[in-house]
Amino acid sequence: MNAITTLIKKYIKPEQIFMLSVLVVNGGNYLYNLLLGRILGPEKFADAAILVTFLLVLSFIAMTFQLVTAKFSVLFEGKVFKNFISLVYKNALWFSVLMSFLIVFFSKELQSFFNTSSSTMFVIFGLGIPFYFFMSVNRGVFQGKKELSSLSFTYQTEMISRLIITFAILYLLDLDSSVIIAIGIFCSFIFGLFPFKFKLFSFSRKNKLDIDHKKLIRNFFIITAFYELTQIIINNSDILLVKHFFDSYDAGLYASLALIGRIVYFIAWMFVMLLLPEVVQLKKDGKPTLPILLKYVIYIATISGLIILSCYFFPEQIITLLFGGSYVSMAPLLWKYALATGIFAISNIFAYYYLSLDKYVPVVLSGIFGLLQVVLIIFFHNSLLEVVQLQILAMVLLLVVQLTFFFISNKKEIKYL
Template structure:
């Protein structure tokens, strides 16, 4: 029996191990949020949700550096690669320090804008921002080189340390404060840096020839624009609800968003595998569409299953995950999951074209990200209307992304003689 178990483990590919790791990380992050929701209750959880949303915004901003590093770690080699990675680390550190200082300086204004109980939570969060950018470049190297074991360790370390430290501080000192949550997030960034290869960092002047620099710059701008649309689509609703509604309703909505976004977080593991695979196939002149079809099929199937479960068992899902205090959101659960599911599928198309360096799908996502935000700004009489506006925007986005792919695929495929 032991021999059979060992042989089975040997058959598991690094990609499959990484997928299992991402599922575990997402599960741990969900557990972290669910425990906070139960411990704090709707009103106090609204403050925690703002910090969690800031963390998601930071992850999308830093993802620009991670994806750029991942793509060109596949394309560049030897000295060019070393110089490139060193330069990305420098730029990431500069951007991280600038953003961190900005958050610290604007802490009081952020407190007023989002109706939070403390400004200190933003100050503590700002201190950790440079660390997160360094962590993302480190992950980009692992992702591009398909070193999925090391990549898994960084994600596991960040998740486990945040879960253990935050809950440990809450239970040991009986402090249910957003400041404690911010401290847990800050310390988790340190653990997320492990394993960290210091040999990639050099403060000497690095040189990359102009053609390669232009290639990197163009992809960086394109990726940064797309990650901005991700920030808008994924997080603007929670921040706008926190601004327009009272703390109780904002806390209820935060629980709804957390449950409904399960499919999106699952989709991330496919995005992490998609980008280096598509870049490598394209580099070798091979067909890339089958990879897209495979991952779209996975996400569409998962999304459909989650929407169906949320539609049939909404009260059960909310009671099990958050408790009876959040049951008012049960009728909206499947609707929010539907909006998120459509976005997750359209996201796969966008990242596929991003991997190929194509612009139009990324611009389309930006347009509909702004549309979603504007719809919520103008139509927010109640939480149901907020969710309905997102369904409209995401349905249109998915239809147009599929239409663009069909058109592009028919144009680019070789014609039979």
């Protein structure tokens, strides 16, 4: 047994285990959504898609706390690190409680705006938000310290618990499907807390950090929050706007399209999770960071290309296999949506890379083109095809300006590669 363990440690790196775990988690989340789509049908799935989209929005907001925690878990040590973590937990608590209150208070208005069958689903979802933020800070520590086994486990417990609890209740109880999905999501936040670093959690500790440390944290937090806002806009505004402007049937069809097309982004996400701490560590050690960026860009571009080609040549087969014949009318749009997502995934790698280096122009560029996407969809939404085409336009323009910034900023380094 010891020989097998030694062999695994020798030939399989922690990063590879983490990436395999992320694939399993993403696969489980995909299965969750696919089963909901098949069981509920397009109209009810539209409500489910709103909750899943709210979950993605929440994950991007909480990712600000996770990335800040990850970065400064690399840079800070000893007492400074402990004070920093306590401060992050306190801020995460107050912010998440405020968010929770707002969603619960405006649950009726949310139901009206998104044309959902229930406001209770927003109440249940809102009550779970503080647990999610604590989970994200905990993950940030694991990410920054490269404790990838523990990081993987938190994602696995969240995914598996949501999958099992949701479908168990769907099978056993006669409740509104949107309420059941909200309950499953709420419970998964609690399971995702484990393993939890209780030794780092203390509200009684006095969080004394010097002015320079506070300035570093504040600046990175603000720009990261801004960038995650752009992620929310680019990744989720289309589904939310389609749910508002189109009927439930079309919104459900579009949600299935988005779920399949976004597989590119979810695969890219696992590379981003590894990229930030690696770049911060290389910069801290005075080593070049450009090679690691180019390696990940090649990975994402290759994977994106393969997925787009598959969606182009086999759209009907993919949709029928995953969601069933009820959604097959979306087949002509599948490769186009995958193209928009693939272009965004590549742009995203550049933005996260520069974010790690405290260079914020690419982050601002992402925000500008994210808002452009929203404005275009608000004014032009005559059909689902038009919505997808506008996203392709916005993402192509974003990639062009990101690449322009990259080549201008790295003229000297590129010559020696």
